[in-house]
Amino acid sequence: MSIQSGGVNQQSDEGAADQPFYDVKRSYERNYAEGPFGAFAQADASSRQTVTPSGGAVDTPFSFLGQPLRTPFGIPAGPLLNSAFTDAAFRMGFDICVYKTVRSRAWACNPFPNVLAVHPAAEDGFLEPGGTESDEGVLADDRYGRPISISNSFGVPSRDPDVWQPDMQQAIAHAGPGQLLIGSFQGSRVSGMDTAAYIRDHVDTAALLQETGAKVIEMNTSCPNEGKHRLLCDDPQLVGRICEAVKNEIGDIPLIVKLAYIPDDRALDRIIEATVAHGVVQGLAAINTISAKLVDARGNQALPGEGRDRSGVCGNAIRPSGLDMVRRLDGMRSRRDLDFSIVGVGGVLDAQDFAEYRQAGADAVMSATGAMWDPDLGSKIARSLR
Numbered sequence: 001m002s003i004q005s006g007g008v009n010q011q012s013d014e015g016a017a018d019q020p021f022y023d024v025k026r027s028y029e030r031n032y033a034e035g036p037f038g039a040f041a042q043a044d045a046s047s048r049q050t051v052t053p054s055g056g057a058v059d060t061p062f063s064f065l066g067q068p069l070r071t072p073f074g075i076p077a078g079p080l081l082n083s084a085f086t087d088a089a090f091r092m093g094f095d096i097c098v099y100k101t102v103r104s105r106a107w108a109c110n111p112f113p114n115v116l117a118v119h120p121a122a123e124d125g126f127l128e129p130g131g132t133e134s135d136e137g138v139l140a141d142d143r144y145g146r147p148i149s150i151s152n153s154f155g156v157p158s159r160d161p162d163v164w165q166p167d168m169q170q171a172i173a174h175a176g177p178g179q180l181l182i183g184s185f186q187g188s189r190v191s192g193m194d195t196a197a198y199i200r201d202h203v204d205t206a207a208l209l210q211e212t213g214a215k216v217i218e219m220n221t222s223c224p225n226e227g228k229h230r231l232l233c234d235d236p237q238l239v240g241r242i243c244e245a246v247k248n249e250i251g252d253i254p255l256i257v258k259l260a261y262i263p264d265d266r267a268l269d270r271i272i273e274a275t276v277a278h279g280v281v282q283g284l285a286a287i288n289t290i291s292a293k294l295v296d297a298r299g300n301q302a303l304p305g306e307g308r309d310r311s312g313v314c315g316n317a318i319r320p321s322g323l324d325m326v327r328r329l330d331g332m333r334s335r336r337d338l339d340f341s342i343v344g345v346g347g348v349l350d351a352q353d354f355a356e357y358r359q360a361g362a363d364a365v366m367s368a369t370g371a372m373w374d375p376d377l378g379s380k381i382a383r384s385l386r
Ligand SMILES: Cc1cc2nc3c(=O)[nH]c(=O)nc-3n(C[C@H](O)[C@H](O)[C@H](O)COP(=O)(O)O)c2cc1C
Pocket: 022, 076, 077, 078, 079, 100, 101, 152, 154, 156, 184, 220, 258, 287, 288, 289, 314, 315, 316, 318, 345, 346, 347, 348, 366, 367, 368, 369, 370
């Protein structure tokens, strides 16, 4: 296995212009210690929009899970590694910031590189989930273009709770008026752990989040945390048991469950039944990345190391899948007369994509890849709502 294109393995310094706030050319550890980069690095307290142009207090015309919001838009779990990133994102006008998924224990990051540019073969640049392309492989390299699609392969690293708890507490305190910090977590399955212990790990981690004062908590069921390429959300019954136990622990704090793309309506209905219909979950967020086989220009595995033949694709390539999930969730919500919030995620690159997600039924919309490459996306969407 090799990476042919020059520079993928190089950790280089580059200028602030056009530099994503999470710098894909540096390691996760360097991003954690030195980031954010680009325009986010320059966002100081004076960038914060705490007053309207006319000098009045900030308007909060939107509400999400009981929280007043300036805009129902933000950045999902992932590129905001710690409070330095969430502080900058709030200042740049991203009104909902999700602190990157944490765990009950310290957890190492996959080896560098963790991000590659991906180039689906289809003319429209979209990835068909489960399509033939995923068997042949999708070209991945270091040519980052627009519209941007990437893959990310981090393995959901986490600091020890002794580090992330006080940092998340600060992140929450630094949200401005009409802004919301959401804490995201997932369970950690380690060898020798039975189902009861796995459920308890979720409950214990949710309790640690509750201690930080998080007003909304998100549980990630859509990363391969069930072993190689297996997702927790593929097991609705276990998701239901975990959510019930977590909800018993966190009481009135709204709980969001983050889902992968689920193509089958019956499977999606089973998740709805086990979570929101059961009253233990107040919101569903969709989608996470879509798994694809990544190859370099010679058809070799693009990411180094065992178990990294496939990786999650996000950005422009997955927007149709994200919209499809949101429409189907919204349809099921109406048909079953249920009351829950939908967070639309996947390939939002501009205000038009945001509007499309809202029309599809999303109560809140988030962008990870799009925001990384466009630090002004939050302000652009705020302007589109005026
Ligand atoms: C750099 C990066 C890291 C991510 N890490 C996480 C994570 O820790 N937890 C999670 O639930 N999703 C994670 N995601 C997935 C995003 O939250 C989102 O679901 C996905 O990227 C699709 O949105 P996008 O097309 O706007 O990027 C990550 C995404 C990116 C780009």
